[in-house]
Amino acid sequence: MIAAVWALLGIGAAAAWLAAIAFVRLETPLERLHAVTFLNLVAGGAIMLAAFASDGASARAFKCLAIWLVTILAGALLSFRVARALHLRSGEMR
Helix, strand or coil: CHHHHHHHHHHHHHHHHHHHHHHHHCCCHHHHHHHHHHHHHHHHHHHHHHHHHHHCCCHHHHHHHHHHHHHHHHHHHHHHHHHHHHHHHCCCCC
């Protein structure tokens, strides 16, 4: 079980590094938003799964699940609004 927790935390750290590298390498702000969304989903999900692997179905693990779900929903809404603002700032009207 300890190996699974460490593996999941390693996946979360690797996803964070990959998102940081992608954020630096991508050209437009709209493309960079994809790196942030990737980080939110993959690293957050790996950390949440590590909490379940560590504690089982405990109150702390379910709190991690709730926080991850709220973060996904808020992140999706925020990404949509930022993308809309970027489109408006660049002069593209839809």
